[in-house]
Amino acid sequence: MATKPEKDKTPAAEEKKPAAKVGGTEEAQAITVNAQFIKDLSFEAPAAPGIFSLMQESPPDINVNINVNANPLQDKVFEVIIEFQAECKVKEQVAFILELEYAGVFTLNVPDEHLQPILLIECPRLLFPFARNILADVSRDGGFPPLMLGPVDFAAMFQAQLQELQKAQAGDGAATAPSSG
Numbered sequence: 001m002a003t004k005p006e007k008d009k010t011p012a013a014e015e016k017k018p019a020a021k022v023g024g025t026e027e028a029q030a031i032t033v034n035a036q037f038i039k040d041l042s043f044e045a046p047a048a049p050g051i052f053s054l055m056q057e058s059p060p061d062i063n064v065n066i067n068v069n070a071n072p073l074q075d076k077v078f079e080v081i082i083e084f085q086a087e088c089k090v091k092e093q094v095a096f097i098l099e100l101e102y103a104g105v106f107t108l109n110v111p112d113e114h115l116q117p118i119l120l121i122e123c124p125r126l127l128f129p130f131a132r133n134i135l136a137d138v139s140r141d142g143g144f145p146p147l148m149l150g151p152v153d154f155a156a157m158f159q160a161q162l163q164e165l166q167k168a169q170a171g172d173g174a175a176t177a178p179s180s181g
Contacts, residue, residue: 029109030108030118036103037104038100038103038134041134041138044098046097058091059090068080068157070119070123076107080103080123082128082131083101098147103127106123121155128154135147
């Protein structure tokens, strides 16, 4: 009695495939994460330890700013950086300042017209959960409640950036036109 050879169908074996076969040719993945890393990290608690007793009396006010940048490294290889600047104040006194630049290196196999949305929306979406965890850990390890960021709408950020660019371009044209008064 002959036995059938078993095929290795483990998820790990399937995940390692670099490209899918389509019609006998290899089709490269659209987005490949080559690396992700902390590019810069800074935490300051200038009013510690006195600020901890002040936090018992008044809730903290936290302001977080987020920016996304992308830089080409090689053909089809890009670095995407999410920059976070968080400032926590209690009664106008700075409790902590937390700055993080979290980056990833991505290989993109997409048409050129799709590069900007993928670089500024999809790549940051892939990096965000890791950066969010770092921000929570660092603020907690600094003696404060963990900074738990909610989901970020990178698509809306991208659209706002496009609108600002369009306004700036329209403003440049209007600036050269004579003004009526």
